[in-house]
Amino acid sequence: MKWGKIVALLLVTIIVIVGAVLAVNPLKESINLGLDLKGGVQVRLQAQGEVTDLEISQVIAIMRNRVDKLGVTEPIIQQEGTDRILIELPGVKDPETAINMIGKTAQLEFVTAEGMTVLTGKDVKDAQEGKDAQTGEVFIGLSLNDEGTKKFADITTQLVSQYPEVNNQRDERRIIAIVLDEDVLTAPYVMEPITTGEGARITGFVDLKEAHNTAVLLRSGALPVPVEIIEKRTLGPTLGADSIVKSTKAGLWGIVIIMIF
Structure with a gap:
């Protein structure tokens, strides 16, 4: 076989291999792009009051848990100074x-x-959003841990016993409000003692997305200290991802040419 045919065959083989790699794992998806290249959100938080390094570390861990559930790849979450988080x-x-x-x-x-x-x-052990198959109502179903189950069983049993319905008239003192950050989400009426740790529902959501986001917050846990957003910016990419892809492809072809000659 002539040398020219060998080179041509090698070139075709390399092109096929490169094409297969790009088809299976597109560059735009495999390259991890930061804010400058991909755009996104930058937020600075400041903890309120006197805080310890342990509390800041706990806030960072909870924030990372929340961000992971948003599906963001390679976020930056780091402490700045003694009481700020970027x-x-x-x-x-x-x-x-x-x-x-x-x-x-x-x-x-x-x-x-x-x-x-x-x-x-x-x-609370777990919180999952759902939709009632009969009424279409969106809700979050709560599962309580062992201690929560016992406390909830005790209070619901007490309310039902202490405030019995008279002539089928509900006693509003049997209501338990479910409050998130001082906002009342729902205020269900206790029909009967709840002893299993299951069955508590939070309702009043506009759609499943809102319920999902709230469930994520509940599963991630409350922050040990309140925080305030002191700076927030939504940034657009300053260098397009397409440019990065083109540059990377050019580099690959450069390698191919070097291998041939």
């Missing part, structure tokens, strides 16, 4: 939702009509 989310698709979730303390409380807090987010 968060960068490259390529986030819904900046408003991301900023909203970052800024919430996510302090969950179950409060009786008389103002007594009987459960908090620490008593």
Whole structure:
């Protein structure tokens, strides 16, 4: 076989291999792009009051958990100084939702009509959004841990016993409000004692997306200290991803040419 045919065959083989790699793993998806290349959200948080390094570390861990559930790849979450945290989310698709979730303390409380807090987010084991098949109502179903199950069983049993219905008339003192960051999400009426740790629902959501985002906050846990957003920016890419892809392809072809000659 002539040398020219060998070179041509080698070139065709290399082109096929490169094409197959690009088809299976497109460059635009495999290259990790930061804010400059992909755009996204940059937020600075400041913890309120006196805080310790441990509390800041806990805030960072919870924030990372929240961000992971947003599906953001390679976020930057780091401490600045003694009481500030920098968060960068490259390529986030819904900046408003991301900023909203970052800024919430996510302090969950179950409060009786008389103002007594009987459960908090620490008593919740899991929170999952769902949609009632019959009514179409969107909700979050809560599962309580062992301690929460016992406390909820005790309070619901007490309310049903202490405030019986007379002539089928509901007694509003059997209501338990579910409060998130001082906002009442829902205020269900206790029909009967709840002893299994299951069955508690949060309703009043506009759609499944809102319920999902709230469930993410509940699963991630409440921040140990309140935080305030002191700076937020939505950034557009300053260098297009297409340019990076073209440059990378040019580099690959350069390697091919060097290999041939």
